[in-house]
């Protein structure tokens with residue numbers, strides 16, 4: 001059925017089910033990483049892309065707010081310096097790679113894999129101190 | 134006085150806080166912003182960081198022969214005391 005067709009998140013590279021009605025151009029949120037995505041129809045399949053009408057700063061701010069809300073995490077005074085660090089990474093390396101890790105690879109795109117896999121639950125915060133339990 | 138060496142990234146707030154800790158306590162330290170090194174030197178330094186900390190994440194703080202992974206004020210204090 002159309003309803004259970006999964007959509008691939010280009011940010012966290014996980015496929016998820018969209019419960020709501022699908023419409024071209026509609027903004028949705030990846031339930032795994034909080035990324036803001038836009039639905040598009042590619043021939044017969046639905047795909048999700050990163051929005052082109054957001055500035056990098058708007059995109060990463062919305063993503064981390066969504067992720068924190070989805071997981072029940074909070075921020076503190078490290079948030080602003082970390083947003084700046086993420087923007088610097090974007091400027092230098094083309095994506096929002098973790099400001100505290102050397103490798104600019106997909107698994108380190110914020111929120112990074114270790115955080116998506118529960119490091120905040122284990123340690124009380126993510127490695128950089130952006131998300132806190 | 135124990136030798137203090139900080140391995141840091143220029144984009145990482147805890148790295149900055151680690152530098153400030155030693156500044157504020159007037160403890161001499163050396164540091165290297167690993168992301169700003171030239172590629173060859175960077176790879177060598179990252180390999181070293183990985184060897185001593187088991188990770189490729191920052192900061193890594195070396196005090197004498199102790200290695201502190203991440204910014205941990207209690208750990209820093211204890212390593213300086215010993």
Ligand code: SF4
Nearest residue numbers: 098110112126127128
């Ligand atoms: S450690 Fe925190 S700030 Fe760094 S990428 Fe992971 S979630 Fe983002």
Ligand SMILES: [Zn+2]
Nearest residue numbers: 009012030033
């Ligand atoms: Zn995602």
